[in-house]
Amino acid sequence: MAKILVTGGTGHLGRDLAPALTEAGHTVRLLARKTGQDNSVEWVMGDLATGDGIEEALRGIDTVIHAATLSPIAKRGMRLVDFFSSPSSVDVDGTRYLLAAAEHSGVSHFIFVSIVGLEFSRLPYARVKLAGERLVRESSLPWSVIRATPFYYLLAQMLGGLKWLPVWPLPTSPSNPVDTRDVAFYLSRAVTDGKRGVRPEIGGPDMMPFSSFARQYCDALGLRRLILPLPIGRKMSLGMGLVETGERLGKRTWKAWLSEQCERAR
Ligand SMILES: NC(=O)c1ccc[n+]([C@@H]2O[C@H](COP(=O)([O-])OP(=O)(O)OC[C@H]3O[C@@H](n4cnc5c(N)ncnc54)[C@H](OP(=O)(O)O)[C@@H]3O)[C@@H](O)[C@H]2O)c1
Numbered sequence: 001m002a003k004i005l006v007t008g009g010t011g012h013l014g015r016d017l018a019p020a021l022t023e024a025g026h027t028v029r030l031l032a033r034k035t036g037q038d039n040s041v042e043w044v045m046g047d048l049a050t051g052d053g054i055e056e057a058l059r060g061i062d063t064v065i066h067a068a069t070l071s072p073i074a075k076r077g078m079r080l081v082d083f084f085s086s087p088s089s090v091d092v093d094g095t096r097y098l099l100a101a102a103e104h105s106g107v108s109h110f111i112f113v114s115i116v117g118l119e120f121s122r123l124p125y126a127r128v129k130l131a132g133e134r135l136v137r138e139s140s141l142p143w144s145v146i147r148a149t150p151f152y153y154l155l156a157q158m159l160g161g162l163k164w165l166p167v168w169p170l171p172t173s174p175s176n177p178v179d180t181r182d183v184a185f186y187l188s189r190a191v192t193d194g195k196r197g198v199r200p201e202i203g204g205p206d207m208m209p210f211s212s213f214a215r216q217y218c219d220a221l222g223l224r225r226l227i228l229p230l231p232i233g234r235k236m237s238l239g240m241g242l243v244e245t246g247e248r249l250g251k252r253t254w255k256a257w258l259s260e261q262c263e264r265a266r
Pocket of ligand 1: 007008009010011012013014031032033034046047048049050066067068069070071074075090113114115116129147148149150151152154
């Protein structure tokens with residue numbers, strides 16, 4: 001069993017990843033800016049943007065899963081500024097600090113969580129994320145890159161931001177977002193399968209027009225909105241981050257995820 005350092009353990013994916021790893025029998029340490037309540041993992045305070053705590057966090061570690069990111073869009077929804085810039089302190093500088101310290105401490109596997117279709121996106125966040133991924137690919141450490149399609153929570157957040165509009169004109173481009181629990185399970189398998197390099201991507205089981213995801217969202221929440229299917233070109237949809245992958249490795253459907261969220265909110 002591995003001794004794993006997880007970055008981003010307090011995030012959406014990280015909150016599913018830590019239990020998936022401990023259930024698989026691994027020892028898990030989280031590098032976090034604030035320690036949390038979960039006693040089944042070790043907590044080390046650190047900050048990827050400054051490099052604080054990284055060396056200490058890596059002591060005795062053989063595998064790193066780097067799932068931290070600084071995405072202002074995921075944190076507070078899309079704003080105009082996000083079309084012009086995105087901070088690189090965590091995804092590029094933080095990845096650089098972490099890789100250098102991991103090389104120094106003799107880590108045997110560095111797993112980087114990434115995003116499907118980064119090359120085609122026009123968003124500055126994607127360029128920052130891609131720069132971080134390139135650092136990993138160029139590193140002398142044994143590495144794996146695992147790319148996932150957008151997570152369900154992000155899709156729900158985006159659609160939630162449209163609630164005030166009575167009419168939703170939405171692209172019909174196909175996409176297959178995925179649940180973070182499925183990505184967490186896939187990552188936990190990658191720790192022990194012995195493979196390295198660029199792994200098959202992971203997307204969700206539903207491959208549908210984006211507008212159909214919105215229809216199911218409205219149905220689940222009982223929202224009456226007019227959804228106008230808007231056919232757009234492939235280049236434009238990829239530029240907007242509407243991506244798909246043939247690797248439909250996720251199991252949980254969007255409908256099932258929505259129904260769980262509605263149940264939880266009751
Ligand atoms: N969201 C998606 O749709 C999607 C799709 C495919 C792949 N991914 C990738 O999956 C990974 C996880 O994404 P997510 O959506 O779960 O992210 P998230 O919820 O936004 O969480 C980000 C995590 O990074 C940590 N972090 C931010 N700044 C930090 C810093 N300076 N030092 C240390 N930790 C810091 C956050 O810690 P705090 O709690 O302290 O803020 C949090 O734990 C990322 O690599 C992302 O690129 C995301």
